[in-house]
Amino acid sequence: MPSASFPPGFLWGSATAAYQIEGAAREDGRTPSIWDTFSHTPGRTENGDTGDVACDHYHRRAEDVALMAELNLSAYRFSVSWSRVQPTGRGPAVQRGLDFYRGLVDDLLDRGIAPSLTLYHWDLPQELEDAGGWPARDTAYRFAEYAQLVAEALGDRVEMWTTLNEPWCTAFLGYGSGVHAPGRTDPVAVLRAAHHLNLAHGLGTQALRAALPARARIGISLNPSAVRPLTQSAADADAARRIDALANRIFSGPLLHGAYPRDLLADTAELTDWSFVEPGDEATAHQRLDMLGINYYTPAVVSHAEDPGAPRSDGHGASEHSPWPAAESVAFHQPPGERTAMDWSIDPSGLYDLLVRYGREAPDTALYITENGAAYDDKPGADGAVHDPERIAYLHSHLAAVQRALEVGADVRGYFLWSLLDNFEWAYGYGKRFGAVHVDFDTQVRTPKSSARWYAEVARTGTLPEPAGLPEPAGQE
Ligand code: IFM
Numbered sequence: 001m002p003s004a005s006f007p008p009g010f011l012w013g014s015a016t017a018a019y020q021i022e023g024a025a026r027e028d029g030r031t032p033s034i035w036d037t038f039s040h041t042p043g044r045t046e047n048g049d050t051g052d053v054a055c056d057h058y059h060r061r062a063e064d065v066a067l068m069a070e071l072n073l074s075a076y077r078f079s080v081s082w083s084r085v086q087p088t089g090r091g092p093a094v095q096r097g098l099d100f101y102r103g104l105v106d107d108l109l110d111r112g113i114a115p116s117l118t119l120y121h122w123d124l125p126q127e128l129e130d131a132g133g134w135p136a137r138d139t140a141y142r143f144a145e146y147a148q149l150v151a152e153a154l155g156d157r158v159e160m161w162t163t164l165n166e167p168w169c170t171a172f173l174g175y176g177s178g179v180h181a182p183g184r185t186d187p188v189a190v191l192r193a194a195h196h197l198n199l200a201h202g203l204g205t206q207a208l209r210a211a212l213p214a215r216a217r218i219g220i221s222l223n224p225s226a227v228r229p230l231t232q233s234a235a236d237a238d239a240a241r242r243i244d245a246l247a248n249r250i251f252s253g254p255l256l257h258g259a260y261p262r263d264l265l266a267d268t269a270e271l272t273d274w275s276f277v278e279p280g281d282e283a284t285a286h287q288r289l290d291m292l293g294i295n296y297y298t299p300a301v302v303s304h305a306e307d308p309g310a311p312r313s314d315g316h317g318a319s320e321h322s323p324w325p326a327a328e329s330v331a332f333h334q335p336p337g338e339r340t341a342m343d344w345s346i347d348p349s350g351l352y353d354l355l356v357r358y359g360r361e362a363p364d365t366a367l368y369i370t371e372n373g374a375a376y377d378d379k380p381g382a383d384g385a386v387h388d389p390e391r392i393a394y395l396h397s398h399l400a401a402v403q404r405a406l407e408v409g410a411d412v413r414g415y416f417l418w419s420l421l422d423n424f425e426w427a428y429g430y431g432k433r434f435g436a437v438h439v440d441f442d443t444q445v446r447t448p449k450s451s452a453r454w455y456a457e458v459a460r461t462g463t464l465p466e467p468a469g470l471p472e473p474a475g476q477e
Helices: 034-039 061-070 095-110 126-130 138-154 167-177 187-211 234-257 262-267 281-285 349-361 389-407 426-431 450-461
Strands: 011-015 075-079 114-120 160-165 217-222 227-229 291-295 300-304 330-333 366-372 412-418 437-439 446-448
Touching: 011 114, 011 366, 011 450, 034 126, 061 095, 061 446, 075 160, 075 412, 095 114, 095 138, 114 138, 138 160, 138 187, 160 167, 160 187, 160 291, 167 187, 167 217, 167 234, 187 217, 187 234, 187 281, 217 234, 217 366, 227 234, 234 262, 234 281, 234 300, 234 330, 234 349, 291 349, 349 366, 349 389, 366 389, 389 412, 389 450, 446 450
Parallel strands: 011 075, 011 412, 075 114, 114 160, 160 217, 217 291, 227 300, 291 366, 366 412
Antiparallel strands: 300 330, 437 446
């Protein structure tokens, strides 16, 4: 494939999230979020790792923004820690918390890097979980209040606003399989949480629009699943339909079309009558979206389960509880081929499919890839450099998929590499390295990997080099 240019103005970004990088968990008035509680609970994370220090970004903000500039990033996606700016999830904001983000945004703008702010990346204030968490309706109203506080503080300088990151993970992993905070395992709570996240998005968007200047662009980042049936059989097609409803349409239904899909309601009818959806809620969730973020890593291959009791491997962590309510009849399969250190199969066509699908489903909404990347076991070599040719190949193949989607008309405006830094990979702790920049967690020394240099060149030129320009795999250099 010849080298090809991305459209002018295409954003070249990288992404992080507050709990994964900030550290400073008990400073300046911050109180515990559900992830502080969860990670401090024995047995919940690998090695008992926590985000107490993480990448110490709270104290190394300037150094990290300088690194972004060195890597030619034109945008940076970060999240705000709710319990840093509104510790109990209610009431007035804490100025010191807001000051940190204001300083970050100023540092970015000084360097010509567009800030892209996510309000919620999984770290609910613990007090709100104690009051019922996302399965409780009030949490959606608390979120809207928090959105307003942040908008009032930063709306003069941030144009890109995302309400929620990957609500699927919040609901299904946090309340279903329990591999994420708060670690609950209740299928009905999953569906209630999903609905209240949709409602929170709608109420939050209304609050943002009221507080922000007209130039602000507001959206949400989903992690839709590229679901494939294992075979062409009718049973496997139905398994794919069921997972598509639970993974994708449970969000895109209300957010893009103002209604939950009927098949989802029918599939889950034995669990709940969905009476927690009050009149007007779906319309509230259905706000104008200026942008839709797609987070993509790997596809899902499913079939009708011959043995519903068999252990399933859906790539979302080990738990005896399925994240998927009312889907005992579905089996998940590992596709053949290469995998990353997360054991996730590498298949850029899933990204292409999702961009084309959502481009058609939301034709007036700009699409961004708000996360894409891969974990590998990166280590500095004898020369101190970190060579990660696998990550370069992963990024190249996925950016080529973005180009193919652009060619068929998908309105993709930017790409955010996950992640800028190696960081706290939730229940996997620090063992899974997604960063373009290596972090030595003993010394906090940052070392850009060869993929960071490669990506910096793509960002500088706006052009994807020919595969022949890719570095040789490690050991052959
Ligand atoms: O690290 C996470 C991120 O917080 C959300 N999306 C997936 C990433 C990799 O697992």
